[in-house]
Amino acid sequence: MSAYRCPECGYLFDEDEGDEHEGYRPGTPFAKLPDDFACPDCSVRFKDDFEKV
Amino acid sequence: MKGYTATLPGGEAIYYVDRKRYLWTLSVLYPLQPFIGIWLHAETGNQAWLLLPIFLGYVVNPLLDWVLGEDENNPPEEVLLKLDRDPFYRILTYLVVPLHFVSLIGAAWWAGTQSLSWWAFLGLAAVAGITSGLGINTGHELGHKKSKIERRLAKIVLAVPVYGHFWIEHNRGHHRDVSTPEDPASSRMGESIYRFATREIPGAFKRAWAIEKERLERRDKSAWDMNNQILQSMSLSLVLQVGLLLAFGWKMIPFLLVHNVLAWWQLTSANYVEHYGLLRLKDDKGRYERCQPHHSWNSNHVFSNLVLFHLERHSDHHAHPLRRYQSLRHFDNLPTLPSGYFGAYLLAWIPPLWFRVMDKALLALPHVNHDLTRVNIEPAKRAAIVQKYGRRPGESS
Numbered sequence: 069m070s071a072y073r074c075p076e077c078g079y080l081f082d083e084d085e086g087d088e089h090e091g092y093r094p095g096t097p098f099a100k101l102p103d104d105f106a107c108p109d110c111s112v113r114f115k116d117d118f119e120k121v
Numbered sequence: 122m123k124g125y126t127a128t129l130p131g132g133e134a135i136y137y138v139d140r141k142r143y144l145w146t147l148s149v150l151y152p153l154q155p156f157i158g159i160w161l162h163a164e165t166g167n168q169a170w171l172l173l174p175i176f177l178g179y180v181v182n183p184l185l186d187w188v189l190g191e192d193e194n195n196p197p198e199e200v201l202l203k204l205d206r207d208p209f210y211r212i213l214t215y216l217v218v219p220l221h222f223v224s225l226i227g228a229a230w231w232a233g234t235q236s237l238s239w240w241a242f243l244g245l246a247a248v249a250g251i252t253s254g255l256g257i258n259t260g261h262e263l264g265h266k267k268s269k270i271e272r273r274l275a276k277i278v279l280a281v282p283v284y285g286h287f288w289i290e291h292n293r294g295h296h297r298d299v300s301t302p303e304d305p306a307s308s309r310m311g312e313s314i315y316r317f318a319t320r321e322i323p324g325a326f327k328r329a330w331a332i333e334k335e336r337l338e339r340r341d342k343s344a345w346d347m348n349n350q351i352l353q354s355m356s357l358s359l360v361l362q363v364g365l366l367l368a369f370g371w372k373m374i375p376f377l378l379v380h381n382v383l384a385w386w387q388l389t390s391a392n393y394v395e396h397y398g399l400l401r402l403k404d405d406k407g408r409y410e411r412c413q414p415h416h417s418w419n420s421n422h423v424f425s426n427l428v429l430f431h432l433e434r435h436s437d438h439h440a441h442p443l444r445r446y447q448s449l450r451h452f453d454n455l456p457t458l459p460s461g462y463f464g465a466y467l468l469a470w471i472p473p474l475w476f477r478v479m480d481k482a483l484l485a486l487p488h489v490n491h492d493l494t495r496v497n498i499e500p501a502k503r504a505a506i507v508q509k510y511g512r513r514p515g516e517s518s
C-alpha cells in the first residue's frame with residue numbers, strides 16, 4: 069500500500085494505518101477517500117493536490 | 122537576546138535576532154486587563170475605573186497603532202524554520218490559557234460580591250466578555266497546530282467564551298471556504314456587520330456541527346457521543362458557568378449573558394474585517410482557486426498585532442494555516458486595513474462609515490481593479506452596488 073502527503077503542511081495519509089481520528093480504517097485506499105476530501109490538518113489542500121510518497 | 126544563525130544562498134552567514142521575542146508576552150498579559158480596573162476601583166472607590174479596559178481597547182489601542190505605525194519586516198527565509206520551531210513562542214501560548222480562566226473568574230467574583238451600580242456591573246461584564254474574546258484568539262493560535270497538547274489546550278480555552286465549536290468550524294470550514302459566498306465567516310461587500318452577525322453566528326455553529334457529525338459517523342458513533350469535540354469543550358463551559366452561578370448567585374445570569382455575547386461579538390468583528398468582499402475565483406473545472414495572500418485583509422500595525430499573537434498578519438495565515446504567529450510574514454501589495462483590528466472594529470460598527478472607506482479600497486485592489494465579478498457581493502445589495510460602481514459597457518479600466 070502507499071502513502072500520500074499534503075504538499076502544504078506535510079500531513080501524511082498512510083493507507084496501511086488509515087486515520088483513526090478522522091474515521092478512516094487501516095487499509096483504506098487513498099482512492100476511496102471522499103472526493104471532497106480536504107487535508108485534515110490544514111484544509112487548504114484537497115485530494116487532487118496530495119502527492120504520493 | 123537569543124538569535125538564529127543561517128547561511129544565505131550566496132554563502133554569507135547571517136545572525137538574526139527577533140526584536141519582538143519578549144514583546145509577545147503582551148499577548149499573554151493583555152487578557153489580565155479586567156484586574157487593572159478592579160484594582161483601581163478597589164483603591165479609589167470610583168466604579169468608573171472598572172470600564173477602563175474598554176477605553177484601553179478602543180481608544181488607547183487604536184491610538185497606539187496610529188502612533189507606532191506598521192512594521193513590514195520579515196524574518197529572513199533562511200531562519201524561518203528555526204524561528205517557527207523555537208519552543209519559547211509556543212510556551213507563551215500555553216501560559217495564557219489559565220489566565221483566561223483567572224480573568225473570567227476574577228471579574229465574576231468582583232461583580233458578584235461588590236455592590237455596584239447597574240452600569241458598572243454591566244460594564245464589568247462587557248470587559249470580561251471582550252477579554253474572553255481574546256480567548257478565542259488564543260484558541261485560534263493553538264487550534265491550528267498538530268500536537269495533541271495544543272489541540273487540547275484550544276478546546277480548554279475555548280470553553281471560557283463558550284465557543285468550543287470554533288476550532289473545528291474555523292480550521293475545517295472557514296479555511297476551506299474562505300472568501301467564497303458559501304462561507305458564513307467571510308463578509309460580503311454591502312453586508313453590514315449586523316446583518317453579517319445573523320449569518321455568521323448560527324452558520325458557523327451549524328457548519329462545525331455538520332463537520333463533526335460526519336467525522337463521528339465515519340467512526341460509527343453518534344453525534345452526541347463524548348468523542349464529539351464540540352461537546353467536550355461545551356461541557357467544560359457548562360461546569361464553569363454553573364459553578365459561577367452557584368458561587369455568586371443569580372447576578373451571574375445577566376453577567377454571563379453579557380459576557381458570552383460580547384465574547385462572540387469580538388470574533389464576529391474580527392471575521393467581518395478579515396475578508397470583506399474578497400472573492401476566490403473558480404477555475405474551468407468549477408473549483409475555487411487556492412486561497413492566496415490577497416484573499417485576506419492584512420494589517421501590519423505593531424501594537425495590536427503584539428496583543429493578538431500576530432492575528433492581523435492574516436494573509437500569510439490563510440495561505441499557510443499552520444505557520445506559527447512569530448513567523449507570519451508580510452507581503453507587498455496586499456489588501457491592507459486602514460488600521461489595526463481594534464480601530465477597524467470601530468469603523469465596522471458604523472456601517473455607512475465602513476462602506477465609505479472599505480468599498481473604495483476593495484474596488485481599487487490590484488486584483489479587483491473595479492471588476493465586480495471579482496468581488497463577493499451581498500445578494501440583497503447587488504443591484505444597488507452594480508448601479509453605483511458597475512462599469513458601463515465599453516468602459517475600460
Ligand SMILES: [Zn+2]
Pocket residue numbers: 074075076077078079107108109110111112113
Ligand atoms: Zn495539509
